[in-house]
Amino acid sequence: MxxxxxxxxxxxxxxxxxxxxxxxxxxxxxxxxxxxxxxxxxxxxxxxxxxxxxxxxxxxxxxxxxxxxxxxxxxxxxxxxxxxxxxxxxxxxxxxxxxxxxxxxxxxxxxxxxxxxxxxxxxxxxxxxxxxxxxxxVPCDAARTAAFRGWTDSSVARYFRVSRSMARWRLNATAARRIARCTKAKGRGTLAADAARAG
Incomplete structure (x- = not known):
């Protein structure tokens, strides 16, 4: 379904x-x-x-x-x-x-x-x-903000007053954590490339 x-x-x-x-x-x-x-x-x-x-x-x-x-x-x-x-x-x-x-x-x-x-x-x-x-x-944009802040399932659950399973589902369903990881990795790669060019 x-x-x-x-x-x-x-x-x-x-x-x-x-x-x-x-x-x-x-x-x-x-x-x-x-x-x-x-x-x-x-x-x-x-x-x-x-x-x-x-x-x-x-x-x-x-x-x-x-x-x-x-x-x-x-x-x-x-x-x-x-x-x-x-x-x-x-x-x-x-x-x-x-x-x-x-x-x-x-x-x-x-x-x-x-x-x-x-x-x-x-x-x-x-x-x-x-x-x-x-x-x-737990709106999509809020889940992504929480993921960029590094919030755990428990942190999201406490803040939005939902269960941990609801918090986990929203962080996964919105791809919030994956987007945060990819963006941070891309940022680190850009910083490393900039440092290599400067060196």
């Missing part, structure tokens, strides 16, 4: 537009809950008393890893229901993913997020939502 041609550039543009709407610089952490609020999407968690108690006990206990969130259609809009027992960075990633579906205007009934994977009728839509949510949380 691969993203459709040109989608990465489209996701990059859209993420920058959304960050501008929120007043968030490209090299700053984005709050996905603020994004949901901006778009009028309510976020509820499994502590909501209207939810079936047995299901809540199941998904906050023995099956906590089986359910991260659901984007649920309500009337003409939608709400997000998230699993509040997950750690904060996972929850941020989950909300960003669900908001990516909203921003991309994907058709849905209920989209169930399971960890950092989603289950729905279209894996193409899930790939698109994953790419856009990654671009929202």
């Amino acid at each position: 691969a993203l459709r041609r040109g989608f990465k550039a489209e996701a990059k543009r859209l993420a920058l537009e959304v960050r501008a709407e929120l007043g968030v610089h490209v090299f700053a952490p984005l709050d996905p809950y603020a994004l949901a609020e901006l778009y009028g999407i309510e976020v509820h968690d499994l502590s909501d008393p209207s939810l079936p108690r047995d299901a809540v006990r199941h998904f906050t206990g023995p099956a906590a890893d089986a359910f991260s969130a659901a984007l649920v259609s309500v009337g003409r809009g939608c709400v997000i229901i998230e699993n509040h027992v997950h750690e904060p960075n996972r929850r941020r990633s989950t909300i960003a993913h669900e908001m990516a579906h909203v921003l991309l205007e994907h058709d849905f009934g209920v989209l169930l997020t399971d960890g950092e994977q989603c289950r729905s009728s279209s894996s193409d839509l899930e790939l698109e939502a994953a790419e856009l949510s990654g671009e929202l949380l």
